Amino acid sequence: MVRSAVTAYASVNATTRALYSTLLTPEVRHALIQSPNFDVLLTQLDKTVYGPYLKINRELLTPRRTAFQLRLHLAHVYEKLIRITPEPGQQLLIQLWRLYEVNNLKAALRGIETGASWDEVLHLLSPMFHYIILTTDDIQRMLAAGSIVRAIERIRHTPYYDTLIHAVARYEAEKNLFPLEVALDLDYRRGLWQGIENLTGMDHEQALRLVGTEIDADNLLWAIRYRVYHHLSVQEIINYTLPFGYQVRDEDIRAIAEGGDIITVVKRVYPRIETLEDVPAQTREEISPQRRQLALIERALHRHITDLCYRTFIGNPFHIGIPLAYIMLLERELQDLTTVVEANASQLPIERLASIIDIEWW
Amino acid sequence: MFKPQSMEKVELIIPEHQVVRTTEALAASGVFHPIPSTQITVRTPARGIDEWQAWTADLVALEHRILVVMEELKISEGPPPTQTPHIIEPQVAQRDIERLELEAENPIRELEAAQRRLTQLQKYVSQLAPIADLDADLGSLRDLRYTFVMLGSMPIANVERLENSLEHTPFVLVTLRREGHLATVMLFGLQEDAAVLNRAARSAYLNPLMLPEDYRGTPAQTIAALQAGIERTQQHIAESEREIARLHKMRVRHLRHLLWRVRASRILARTINGYDHLQHTYLVTGWVPAASRAKLEQEIAKVSDKVVVETLKPRMEDIGRIPAALKNPPLVSGFQGLVTTYGQPNYDELDPTPVLALTFPLVFGIMFGDVGHGLLLLLVGLLLISRKIRPLQSVASFGMVIAACGAMAMVFGFLYGSLFGFEDVLKAVWIHPLENITDVLLFTVAVGAVLLSLGMVYSMLNAALAKHWGRLIFNRNGLAGLVFYWSILGIVVNTFGVAVPIPGSVLGILLVVSGSGLTFAEFFEHLVEKHRPLVEGSIGTYVVLAFFELFETLISLLSNTLSYVRMGAFAVAHGALSLVVFIIAEFAGGKGSIGYWIVVILGNLFVIGFEGMIVGIQTLRLEYYEFFSKFFYGGGAPFRPLSLILKSEE
Known part of the structure; x- marks a missing residue:
């Protein structure tokens, strides 16, 4: 068993470790944040692993296009790792990769709703070339459809159709994309959970620890947001969240939904996590308490996941956890990098940026 | 035919208002290969x-x-x-x-x-089917005073969640039917909890059955x-x-x-x-086959007399970038695809298509000699060329290759006396491979030696065209290599007692002289081509390396030659495979029975399909790795004349 895992994951491990070494170092991250203007930022990025993706006419590199180009790296990494990862781990990676397809679908739906052109939507999408269900052509055809219902009809050949066509009744009644987006999110995460459940042994353990924790974080944050921002009823919050997870239990979601103390719930699941009470008083005053609370919990959960990812690289490396951990780190890097690019282009001061990204990690 | 067409670099100065018509004329000429702009834009x-x-x-x-x-x-x-x-x-x-x-x-x-x-x-019918026997008006169910009733469909994955969400509310959820990812359900509760139940149902994506006004009555009537x-x-x-x-x-x-x-x-x-754009004109540069220059000017003259066409002298940066326009007669051009799959010929390189058109069917025919099988391949090839079958039109260009291979298989079929595997119907003009295995193997080695020598001759011609005289004389695929190779062959043949017109001592001298030339090829090539230093690195290292390179040349010449033995082996295997078909056919009911002929027909189809494919792959392998590697460099730029009709590769 151990020997077969070694054979199966030898090349995955070697490839991932090589890729791991291309993650941005703290020095580079610091230099990027300190870049005085967009041109300097691009020059700094040119020297990193993202450099080859930015080798297009500089005039074309708007912040949106830059973010799109950076995501090309993620696409290549995903495709490379999916190709070399053995089954059934490969299916989990494909499902993880599908998040970007779901996001592209959402971007297309938003584009239709706002009457955006293909050119306006194109660079908001995540570039995806292989292991996909929804092609760029499908998305283009959706945009050309002119209405949400017709657009959904045009992706009849994909598994997203069943989910969306059932939810479209609510869209038509409420004239809001929310039910469509929630249906897609729930369906995606059910698939992800199924992907974890299909694994066995060390693979299952590692996937549950990493992806399961990410599902937990999403579930927890959704429940808090639905209560705090959307003021949804208990039943709605429960229906819009997931019944499974790694450490988050249904009773935790119910407790949040029923108006219980959020911090108590979060502390129960993650006793060592830093929350509002742990932050100095003067920092607490800067923003509204609810937003501050949520932002802090969000950051703490992200830190917790990042920490889990780094720790995965210690010990036995022959399991799915290695590519998963690297990909999750890269995704985080890209998320923050996109924020840095946009903040730099709009000349946002570093202090403001610090409220959006985890500057200490940077 | 043997060399890409001679090209001219031209520059066109086009008045701004005539740019569209001129570009259309350039495309209509079919001979203009544009060069990307140099960014002189105003x-x-x-x-x-x-x-x-x-x-x-x-x-x-x-x-x-x-x-x-x-x-x-x-x-x-x-x-x-x-x-x-x-x-x-x-x-x-x-x-x-x-x-x-x-x-x-x-x-x-x-x-x-x-x-x-x-x-x-259809969904309504499916939802109503489980309650078809209910003897109550559906409309009345909606307006019950104390009871909340909702009939609808929802994702199966949400059923449990909905039940969970209503933990503190009295309710009954009955699943009536499951179909695909959806379940038809009936939700019952108290009318006073209607608001909670409605929100819960909606958030669980329970779409209530909302029958249009014209559908009333009991479920059976409604259905x-x-x-x-x-x-x-x-x-x-x-x-x-x-x-x-x-x-x-x-x-x-x-x-x-x-x-x-x-x-x-x-x-x-x-x-x-x-295009490059000046104040009031466009500047366009490109390549045109010298023989088609007049045609280009004619097409342009049809639309404007203001366009200036000038010949430019190729510059240093053009070397290696001049597109190679291959021009072969229809019988040969079918093989062009096989050449470009390996590599695009360079402008100053011989086009290997004609020699491939000759050697490819020859090698295939030697391995697949059978009149019947060859005839079928010939017919398939001709059918593809005729483009009569629409789904096969995309592979019509291979028709000529298949037809030529089929024809050559027929020629060798007559030489081997083989017809659909029957070895006793036709009289062998030469020999039956299965009965003369040694002769067939020796013959194929001889063919291999001729083909390799032809490759070296091509290599020398390429060196002469590129004016690389040192390479022509001293390279392992040049004159020294050829003399070395034939000297070895002469000595080997002589050793086995076959008379060679050249005395053994002369062969020995030729071997030593050509071997020395090959050993110090780099030195001599540098000397002839005035390249300095004559020797890279230290003399000692050079001598050791030179010796090993000579040894490697010897080994590769021998292995290249022996590689052609497979032609004989496949010729023998072809006969043996047919023999197996006849043995199985005998088991299927004896000679002349229906079973016998069914096995013979199916066996022949199998031989054509399966062995034909393997022989095709082996032929390609011999051409690409043994033959082309002697002289063909590739890496050239293809000639892509401007066309306004979208090509598949765009």
């Missing part, structure tokens, strides 16, 4: 570079809209036009496509709406009414489909024509956008 208030860029973007979007309409009307793109379509301005195309979209919109929308309605009605509705909707769908079919018939030519016009215009706009 923006002018008139139609400048930005406008062509905008044209390109607009035309891309319009092309997409046309394709959408075509797809909705089930119209395929059809074959590319034989003549370049006229250019169309985006505004004109837009008006046209808007009209077509409008025309197609109603029947398409009606069809889609009817299809949705049909699905909905009957729904069935009638389904029939009406199906008729409506058929009508819409007829209308779409009418539109298809009416607009198929127009839409295809418009599509190709828009595509041609898009390519034209993109091409002009790539």
Whole structure:
């Protein structure tokens, strides 16, 4: 068993470790944040692993296009790792990769709703070339459809159709994309959970620890947001969240939904996590308490996941956890990098940026 | 035929207002290969570079809209036009496509709406089926005073979650049916909890059964009414489909024509956008086959007498970038695809297509010698060439290769006396491979030696064309290599007692002289081509390396030659495989029985398909790795004349 895992994951491990070494170092991250203007930022990025993706006419590199180009790296990494990862781990990676397809679908739906052109939507999408269900052509055809219902009809050949066509009744009644987006999110995460459940042994353990924790974080944050921002009823919050997870239990979601103390719930699941009470008083005053609370919990959960990812690289490396951990780190890097690019282009001061990204990690 | 066509670099100075017609003329000539712009761009208030860029973007979007309409009307793109379509301005195309979209919109929308309605009605029937026996009015269920009732469908994955969410509310959820990912459910509760139950049901994506006003009564009555509705909707769908079919018939030519016009215009706009632009003129450079220069000028003269065509002297940076325009007669050009799959010939390199057209069928024929099998391949090849079978049109270019291989297999079939595996029907003009294995193997080694020598001759010709005299004389694939190779062959043949017209001592001297030339090839090549230093690195290292390189040359010449033994082995295997078919056929019922002939026919088909494919692969391998590697470098630029008709590779 151990020997077969070694054979199966030898090349995955070697490839991932090589890729791991291309993650941005703290020095580079610091230099990027300190870049005085967009041109300097691009020059700094040119020297990193993202450099080859930015080798297009500089005039074309708007912040949106830059973010799109950076995501090309993620696409290549995903495709490379999916190709070399053995089954059934490969299916989990494909499902993880599908998040970007779901996001592209959402971007297309938003584009239709706002009457955006293909050119306006194109660079908001995540570039995806292989292991996909929804092609760029499908998305283009959706945009050309002119209405949400017709657009959904045009992706009849994909598994997203069943989910969306059932939810479209609510869209038509409420004239809001929310039910469509929630249906897609729930369906995606059910698939992800199924992907974890299909694994066995060390693979299952590692996937549950990493992806399961990410599902937990999403579930927890959704429940808090639905209560705090959307003021949804208990039943709605429960229906819009997931019944499974790694450490988050249904009773935790119910407790949040029923108006219980959020911090108590979060502390129960993650006793060592830093929350509002742990932050100095003067920092607490800067923003509204609810937003501050949520932002802090969000950051703490992200830190917790990042920490889990780094720790995965210690010990036995022959399991799915290695590519998963690297990909999750890269995704985080890209998320923050996109924020840095946009903040730099709009000349946002570093202090403001610090409220959006985890500057200490940077 | 043996060398790519001689090319001229030309520069065209085109007045701004004639750029469209001139570009159309350049495309119509079919001989102009444009070189990308050098970015001498000057923006002018008139139609400048930005406008062509905008044209390109607009035309891309319009092309997409046309394709959408075509797809909705089930119209395929059809074959590319034989003549370049006229250019169309985006505004004109837009008006046209808007009209077509409008025309197609109603029947398409009606069809889609009817299809949705049909699905909905079928879903109602499916939801009502489990309660078909209920003797109560459905309308009355909605208006109960104390009880909340909701009949509807929801994702199966949400059922448990909905139950969970209503933990503190009295309710009963009955799953009536599960179909695909959906469940038909009935939710019961108290009317006073209706608000909670409604919100919960909605958030669990429970879509309540909302029957239209005209469907009333008991479930059984409603189902009957729904069935009638389904029939009406199906008729409506058929009508819409007829209308779409009418539109298809009416607009198929127009839409295809418009599509190709828009595509041609898009390519034209993109091409002009790539030109160098001066204040009032466009500067265009490109390559044209010298023999077609007059044709190019003629085409341009048809549209303008103001365009200046000048010949430019190729510059240093052009070396290696001159496109190689291959020109072969139809009998040979079918093999061009096999050459370009390996590599694109360089401009100053011999085109290996003619020699491949000769050697490929020869090698295949030696391995697959059978009159019957060859005849079938010949017929298949001719069928492909005729382009009579539409689905096979895309592989028609291989027809000539298959036909030539089939013809040569027939020739060797006569030499081997083999017809559909029967070795006793035809009298062998030469030998039966299965009975003369040694002779066949020796023959194929001899053929291999001739082919390798031919490769070396080609290599020398390539070196002469490139004026690399050192390479011509001292290279392992040059004169020294050829003499070395034949000296070894002569000595080996002599050793086995076969008379050679050259005395053994002369062969020995030739071997030593050519061997020395090969050993110090680098030194001599540098000397002849005045390249310094004569020897890279230290003398000691050079001598050791030179010795090992000579040894490696010897080994590779021997292995290359022996590699051709496979031709003989396959010729023997072909006979043996046929023999196996006849043995199995004997088991199937004895000679002359139906079973016998069925096995013989199926066995022959298997031999043609399976062995034919393996022999094809082996032939390709021998050509690519043993033969081409002697002289063919590839890596050249293909000649891509400007065309406004979209090619598949674009």
